[in-house]
Amino acid sequence: MSSRAVPVVVVAGYLGAGKSTLLNHLLSGAGDARIGVVVNDFGAVNIDAMLVSGASGSGAVRTVSLSNGCVCCTVDDDELEDVLGALAARDLDLVVVEASGLAEPAAMVRRVVLARDPRIEYGGLVYVADAAHLAGTMERHPSLRHHLALADLVVLNKIDLAGDPGAARALVREHAPSAPVVGTVDAVVPVELLIDAEVLARRAAQRRDSPRQLTLDEALREHDHDHAHGHATGEAHGHLHDEYVAVTVETGRLDARATADLLADPPRGVFRTKGFVTAADGTRLEVHAVGRHVRTAPERGGRGGAASVLVFLGIGLDEEAVNTRVQACLAAPDAPADPQAVLSLLRYSAAAQSDSAILED
Secondary structure, eight states: OOTTOEEEEEEEESTTSSHHHHHHHHHHHSTTOOEEEEESOGGGSOOOGGGEEEEEEETTEEEEEETTSOEEEEOOGGGHHHHHHHHHTTOOSEEEEEOOTTSOHHHHHHHHHTOOOTTEEEEEEEEEEETTTHHHHHHHOTTHHHHHHHOSEEEEEOGGGOSOHHHHHHHHHHHOSSSOEEEBSTTOOOGGGTSOHHHHHHHHHHHTTOOOOOOHHHHHHHHHHHHHHHSTTHHHHHTOBOOEEEEEEEESOBOHHHHHHHHHSOOTTEEEEEEEEEBTTSOEEEEEEETTEEEEEEOTTOOTTOOEEEEEEEESOOHHHHHHHHHTTBOOTTOOOOTTTTHHHHTTBHHHHTTSOOOOO
């Protein structure tokens, strides 16, 4: 997998759950990261006209260039792959696709996962649910249970307004038993879940001390600061969310089959996994996973004999449980050589998946 591939995150959820609020929080909290945004309805995104530096395009696709180089497009579903390809060429760090409240998430995820452009990679399905009205909404729209089952991360928004937050979480768990669930107020999700800290640090270093106009994220951050001063408890209230955790495990050679199972069925609460795996036969692979979607590639300039290192990112992780799962994958030192075992991991490579349907209905 190319290190220049742009992760594409799909944000879905029923009408009014807080998808646009989450998007605005992401834009305001991502620092110098370059973010592309694709939405079904531009009017749903609360970006002030004063923060938009120019616009172009016509017809069903409209492109808005933002002051920090980010791009916002509105598209029909059939045009999504073409727009993602165009965005991938713009040196972005992340693309967020905000689905219409009535959209079918599986169809949008499939378009991203099966995109032929090697600069595009699936960054996960973030499903936003209204904790205060989830039970009633699911009674009226039973299809939402299938949407939750697809989610790589569930944002249980408006948790402060829910009469019984525990019941709302239990309802999510019923349909998404292993996905991380983050309870939020105002859809404030830890930015680090969606954008690597390395990306944020690299962009900050590139732009440090360079003269430039006020960027979109800085302007939104100033607005948030002013808003917080106008509401004495607003800042703490608006940034309430469950604890984001990163767990790093460094260990020896791993059994390829067991590791493939671990990546495809991660510990509870894990949203993303990344790192390097040295298999029992010495093959060293770069691995990435979002939810249950796994990608692998031979490490460039492979370091023979180097340790396996895996980083798990998620919500409320049990560090001991994560370590136990990884240690259970250790290759037995006296096990007979199995040259076919590494295929368990290589089947997740881009080459192996190029002609396969990744998602089923």
